[in-house]
Amino acid sequence: MKGWLKWTGLILLAAVVGLALACAFVAVTQPLRGGTTAITLDQATESVNRYLAEYGNPDLALTEVMEFSENFYAEVEEKSTGVHAFELLINRYTGDVYPEPGPNMMWNTKYGHMGGMMGGMMGGWRGRQAGAMSMTPERAGEIAQRWLDRYLPGTTVADNADAFYGYYTIHVMKENQIYGMLSVNGYNGDVWYHDWHGDFIGMKELEEEHE
Numbered sequence: 001m002k003g004w005l006k007w008t009g010l011i012l013l014a015a016v017v018g019l020a021l022a023c024a025f026v027a028v029t030q031p032l033r034g035g036t037t038a039i040t041l042d043q044a045t046e047s048v049n050r051y052l053a054e055y056g057n058p059d060l061a062l063t064e065v066m067e068f069s070e071n072f073y074a075e076v077e078e079k080s081t082g083v084h085a086f087e088l089l090i091n092r093y094t095g096d097v098y099p100e101p102g103p104n105m106m107w108n109t110k111y112g113h114m115g116g117m118m119g120g121m122m123g124g125w126r127g128r129q130a131g132a133m134s135m136t137p138e139r140a141g142e143i144a145q146r147w148l149d150r151y152l153p154g155t156t157v158a159d160n161a162d163a164f165y166g167y168y169t170i171h172v173m174k175e176n177q178i179y180g181m182l183s184v185n186g187y188n189g190d191v192w193y194h195d196w197h198g199d200f201i202g203m204k205e206l207e208e209e210h211e
Contacts, residue, residue: 038092041065041204044072047095048088052076060085064205066178069198073100073181075162075169084164086111089196103167103183103192110165133186137161140168140184147182147191148172155179167192178203 039047045065052060063084064075072090074097077083086108087100099105105113137160144157158171158178166187172180178200182193 036093039072039090039095041067041072041202043095044074044090045204045206047090047097048074048076051088051097062206064203065090066197066203067201069201071197073194073197084162084169086164087169100194101196102194103164103169103185107167107183107185107192108165112166133163133166135168135184135186135189137163137168140186140189141170143189144170144182144184144191147193151193152179 044067045062048062048065052062059078059080060076061079062074063077066073071092074088074090076085076088078085087104088097089100090097099112103112140161141157144161148155148157152172155172155174158173161168161170161184163186164183167183167185169181169183171178172182172193180194180197180200182191184191
């Protein structure tokens with residue numbers, strides 16, 4: 001009898017945990033409010049600025065917001081160093097802001113998972129900084145172009161590679177238009193394509209406002 005009760009309790013616990021995870025997944029991937037009308041690029045910018053105000057680090061500034069068919073994307077920079085701090089995604093319907101997956105979480109040596117991403121997801125990143133990247137932005141661009149020639153022929157890398165802590169993020173171009181983006185690890189040259197954005201729609205650059 002005790003054994004039966006023990007297994008019944010474990011099954012119920014597993015069911016509760018599974019339901020909680022399912023609800024969390026839906027909360028991230030589905031609109032929480034606002035119906036089916038997407039927010040504007042300016043509204044996404046306002047959402048990120050509110051996020052940064054709550055974050056509470058005056059050295060951080062929003063430099064770029066891009067609109068894609070699946071989400072908005074934002075880059076945040078350290079004003080004192082000029083180094084990009086982290087990347088964010090904004091829900092197209094709710095304006096909710098959250099850390100971008102991929103390199104931002106796994107390769108970012110100061111603000112990402114390696115530096116304590118779980119703390120960031122719960123209200124603020126706190127991390128450590130590894131040594132300087134051994135790869136130059138020019139070399140990262142060369143590696144990225146080789147990857148594109150192999151997997152996305154007809155596309156090219158943009159001229160500038162944005163330096164983050166541990167990696168570079170580079171816009172991918174096609175017929176003189178932004179097609180997507182990818183990141184290159186600044187230590188080993190691994191390439192990670194951002195395949196969660198969808199089609200590019202438009203962008204807003206804010207770096208000049210902070211100069």
